[in-house]
Amino acid sequence: MGSPVLSWNLLDDFQLMWSYPFMVNAFRAGAIVAVVAGAVGWFMVLRRQTFAGHTLSVVAFPGAALATLAGFSLSLGYFGFCIAAALAVAALRRGREPGGSEESAATGTVQAFLLACGYLFMALYKGLLEGPQSLLFGSFLGITGGQVTVLAVAGVVVLAALAAIGRPLLFASVDPQVAAARGVPVRLLSVAFLVLLGAATAEAAQITGALLVFALMVLPAATAQVLTARPGLSLLLTVAIGFAVTWAGLVAAFYQPYPLGFFVTSFAFALFLLAHGARAVARARERRRAESGRPVLVGSAA
Amino acid sequence: MNPVVAPTSQPSAPSASAASGASGASGAPAPVIGLRGAAVRVGGRTLWSGVDLDVRAGEFTAVLGPNGVGKSTLVKVLLGIVPAASGEIRVLDRRPGEAGSRVGYLPQRRSFDPDLRIRGIDVVRLGLDGDRWGVPLPFSRTRRDERERIAEVVELVGASAYAHRPIGQCSGGEQQRLLIAQALVRRPEVLLLDEPLDSLDLPNQSAVAALIGRICHQERVAVVMVAHDVNPILHHLDRVVYIAEGGAVSGTPDEVIDSDTLTRLYGTPVEVLRTRDGRLVVVGQPEAPAVHSDRHAG
Numbered sequence: 001m002g003s004p005v006l007s008w009n010l011l012d013d014f015q016l017m018w019s020y021p022f023m024v025n026a027f028r029a030g031a032i033v034a035v036v037a038g039a040v041g042w043f044m045v046l047r048r049q050t051f052a053g054h055t056l057s058v059v060a061f062p063g064a065a066l067a068t069l070a071g072f073s074l075s076l077g078y079f080g081f082c083i084a085a086a087l088a089v090a091a092l093r094r095g096r097e098p099g100g101s102e103e104s105a106a107t108g109t110v111q112a113f114l115l116a117c118g119y120l121f122m123a124l125y126k127g128l129l130e131g132p133q134s135l136l137f138g139s140f141l142g143i144t145g146g147q148v149t150v151l152a153v154a155g156v157v158v159l160a161a162l163a164a165i166g167r168p169l170l171f172a173s174v175d176p177q178v179a180a181a182r183g184v185p186v187r188l189l190s191v192a193f194l195v196l197l198g199a200a201t202a203e204a205a206q207i208t209g210a211l212l213v214f215a216l217m218v219l220p221a222a223t224a225q226v227l228t229a230r231p232g233l234s235l236l237l238t239v240a241i242g243f244a245v246t247w248a249g250l251v252a253a254f255y256q257p258y259p260l261g262f263f264v265t266s267f268a269f270a271l272f273l274l275a276h277g278a279r280a281v282a283r284a285r286e287r288r289r290a291e292s293g294r295p296v297l298v299g300s301a302a
Numbered sequence: 303m304n305p306v307v308a309p310t311s312q313p314s315a316p317s318a319s320a321a322s323g324a325s326g327a328s329g330a331p332a333p334v335i336g337l338r339g340a341a342v343r344v345g346g347r348t349l350w351s352g353v354d355l356d357v358r359a360g361e362f363t364a365v366l367g368p369n370g371v372g373k374s375t376l377v378k379v380l381l382g383i384v385p386a387a388s389g390e391i392r393v394l395d396r397r398p399g400e401a402g403s404r405v406g407y408l409p410q411r412r413s414f415d416p417d418l419r420i421r422g423i424d425v426v427r428l429g430l431d432g433d434r435w436g437v438p439l440p441f442s443r444t445r446r447d448e449r450e451r452i453a454e455v456v457e458l459v460g461a462s463a464y465a466h467r468p469i470g471q472c473s474g475g476e477q478q479r480l481l482i483a484q485a486l487v488r489r490p491e492v493l494l495l496d497e498p499l500d501s502l503d504l505p506n507q508s509a510v511a512a513l514i515g516r517i518c519h520q521e522r523v524a525v526v527m528v529a530h531d532v533n534p535i536l537h538h539l540d541r542v543v544y545i546a547e548g549g550a551v552s553g554t555p556d557e558v559i560d561s562d563t564l565t566r567l568y569g570t571p572v573e574v575l576r577t578r579d580g581r582l583v584v585v586g587q588p589e590a591p592a593v594h595s596d597r598h599a600g
Contacts, residue, residue: 016433046418046420048415069422135583163437164435164436165435165437166436166437167428167431167433167434167435167436167437167438168374168432168433168434168435170428170432171428171432171433174414174418174420174424174425175425175432177409177411177426178407178408178409178428178429178484178485179428179432179433180383181381181383181407181409182407182429182432182433183402183433184432186431223417226419228419229419229420229421229424229467229468230421230424231420231424234419296359
């Protein structure tokens with residue numbers, strides 16, 4: 001195709017993009033992935049399990065590499081490896097508090113080993129594909145209709161499971177001791193969440209590449225949690241931000257010769273900075289109002 | 303200081319224990335918590351044994367004793383998390399752990415992460431519906447009733463002013479009030495508190511102690527509270543359990559917090575002094591010095 005130029009008439013632009021089936025698939029896949037990764041990522045940020053999430057995203061790379069080498073479907077490679085790694089991470093830190101320092105060591109071990117395996121698979125393959133780059137940094141050119149279907153089905157399963165366990169998972173994340181005393185299966189939820197995290201990572205890795213999964217898993221959730229402390233609103237905002245940066249990234253990558261992963265990540269990062277700036281301004285204003293107002297009372301005892 | 307829900311407006315709290323065949327609410331009601339010769343072993347070691355205790359509705363009981371003697375374990379036994387090695391234990395006429403939401407629990411903790419972006423009121427709500435699966439209907443009648451109950455309990459603990467702030471940004475005393483609200487939101491008949499005054503400054507210690515005493519006596523909740531220091535809670539207490547290595551004594555504060563009783567319990571001279579305002583001061587109790595650690599250090 002010739003190099004298309006953005007006309008800034010968004011209707012025309014979208015009509016042009018929609019005339020390419022690969023772009024339609026990319027928009028569909030991007031929308032699914034943004035919603036799923038956003039929702040799961042929101043819980044991941046709240047639970048401070050970003051390191052586990054990072055490990056699972058790194059594992060997406062050997063999964064895809066092995067699928068390429070052995071000639072089975074890429075989706076199977078992504079989902080199989082990420083979910084298996086999620087179970088391995090869960091098994092390695094049995095009986096530990098989530099987010100503890102012990103977890104990092106065990107999780108890091110899995111990560112390093114599997115990354116090395118991915119490197120080996122790539123070396124063995126010596127193939128015709130673009131090589132490791134698209135697996136690591138993402139690509140939107142080759143998404144097939146079948147792949148979109150797999151993403152949609154897996155996405156619906158993940159979201160349904162997350163909706164079912166959402167409230168107990170929130171309880172167990174914020175307040176594990178009280179949740180356990182109330183009969184919430186804290187440890188089981190922790191394993192279930194890791195599996196969902198693995199599935200969501202496998203989804204996101206197919207769009208952003210293994211290394212930039214965090215663009216969709218962490219940045220929208222972190223941005224939304226800066227902006228609001230209401231759980232429901234924060235979750236909706238996360239999904240909206242993820243969706244917006246993914247589609248904006250696709251449009252940018254369609255019109256510019258630079259990679260999709262870069263655009264999606266940069267847009268998400270820009271929003272993150274903006275949100276922090278906005279909160280800093282709001283806080284400064286609040287402080288000024290508090291200082292000019294009444295003096296602070298020291299409460300008397302009982 | 304804070305608006306209080308009149309006890310008459312909450313008829314549901316004591317009714318369940320009355321249904322179990324106990325005599326009237328005002329006479330001598332059956333104990334809500336009963337321990338007979340209870341003992342507990344952790345890792346093959348007997349932490350304490352021979353503990354007898356009766357707690358009735360609206361009674362405030364403190365569990366006192368040196369560090370590491372198994373005070374928190376007593377609360378965990380009442381919750382059914384740790385099994386008792388021997389003796390009989392009844393909580394609301396059931397075995398420990400079977401009374402469900404009729405028992406409220408506030409575990410020992412440091413504090414919430416300052417970066418945790420969840421409002422205090424959301425933490426209180428988790429106490430109400432955090433163990434339910436699935437997605438709530440946003441505009442249903444139960445949802446509205448729940449919102450009213452949450453506002454009511456937040457007001458009861460005097461936390462309305464900061465319940466909408468992220469809980470990580472609340473002070474230790476504010477967090478503790480919100481957590482008490484969380485433990486109370488389902489109108490429990492028994493409230494188990496594990497060192498709720500730990501890591502609070504002195505004014506907050508006495509304010510939170512007064513709040514717990516007020517909830518206990520006005521809402522007719524039986525409170526069992528593990529405490530490190532008896533002084534902030536002394537004049538709210540109805541009953542005291544002193545645990546020492548091996549044994550324990552229980553009774554009213556005047557009976558138990560007594561030079562002879564504590565000297566016999568610990569096997570080392572302990573002196574109890576009475577100040578002019580009627581407070582008791584325990585001197586010589588074999589206990590590690592109180593550690594006032596910074597709550598952000600963890």
